[in-house]
Amino acid sequence: MTPTEQDLQHALRELIDPVTDENYVDGKSIRNLKAEGGNVYLEIVLGYPGKSLVEPIRRQVQDRLRKIAGVEAVTVNVYSKIVSHAVQRGVKLIPGIKNIIAVASGKGGVGKSTTAANLALALAAEGAIVGMLDADIYGPSQPTMLGISGRPVSKDGKIMEPMEGHGIQANSVGFLIDVETPMVWRGPMVTQALEQLLTETRWSNLDYLVVDMPPGTGDIQLTLAQKVPVTGAVIVTTPQDIALLDARKGLKMFEKVNIPILGIVENMAMHKCSNCGHMEHIFGEGGGARMSQDYNVDLLGSLPLDIAIREQADSGKPTVVADPDGEVAQIYKTIARKVAAKIAKASQDRSHVFPKIVIQNT
DSSP states (O other): OOOOHHHHHHHHTTOBOTTTOSBTTTTTOEEEEEEETTEEEEEEEESSOOGGGHHHHHHHHHHHHTTSTTOOEEEEEEEEOOOOBOOSTTOOOOTTEEEEEEEEOSSSSSSHHHHHHHHHHHHHHTTOOEEEEEOOSSSOOHHHHTTOOSOOOBSSSSSBOOEEETTEEEEEGGGTSOTTOOOOOOHHHHHHHHHHHHHTBOOOSEEEEEEEOOSSSSHHHHHHHHHSOOOEEEEEEOSSHHHHHHHHHHHHHHHHTTOOEEEEEEOSOOEEOTTTOOEEOTTOSSHHHHHHHHHTOOEEEEOOBOHHHHHHHHTTOOHHHHSTTSHHHHHHHHHHHHHHHHHHHSOBOOGGGSOOOOOOOO
8 A cells, every 4th residue: 555645745744844843844845755655755855954953854754654554664865955045135146155144233242253153163063064254354353263373365366265164164354464453444444345355255155154243333234234145134132231222223224224134142141150050140131032022033042151152262162163062052053053944934046047148249
């Protein structure tokens, strides 16, 4: 007795993707579903990098389909397929980059750069090809956080080769200047530097470019909104009221320039005493959740105030690399999968389907 496709589809509708919270049928993840006798074959295509979920999803699908009458064996191929998604109207995609994620905050000191570094490393750990652009021209910190030293080289004297650290590509003005040299630049020079770092780097087939933004809503942010094809933005804040006030301004700025908000990351949500284990909300409680409710955006995750996070970032091995199986690294990986899944739900970029019109004299 061969199971019908209807039986298989019905069973697959009962299974929920652990990241998107959609069933695999309605989420359009099923490919090449077929049954031959008692043998069933199908593919599950994830729109986000999910290396750590491949085996759990495979077992989930196999266990359910084997309960269907007539099914003897189930072969499930689970893999990720990352595609380019739509950006601001009138802004073209950059060659070598499928999606750009801006990590921003309204004010400094909330852990934005640490979050950006760990987000990039978590996406890479889940199987994506990732780049990091340090757009904080006045205070570049990614060279230190990613443990990268030296200067980028150029093979043709025009385009820089990206630096590499922990498996991700990176570029920063911090690679081009002395570590103690202050950037005494006016706005136009800063925005030009950002454009050059972005467009004059030979990014290689990136699924995601994470952009570590400077704090605030000034020239860099406006340039990013007008000239850089941003797929979505992540807002970093702490539960503290003054941080939330500025984070709301950053969120509203992205809304005004039609850049989707992928969600909010709440840093320093609680502190666990290293001696007694007591939990204390030093900077307030529930601020990120309230902000997410007020603006109808997702709270992607809350991270503790943990000395290890700071020490690991300062050492050039952020948490996702230094302690990949630890609790905090798992929070970062969960945030990364949620961000990627939000992008996967967005409209795909369709510019490549339109033919190029070339006028020639014949």
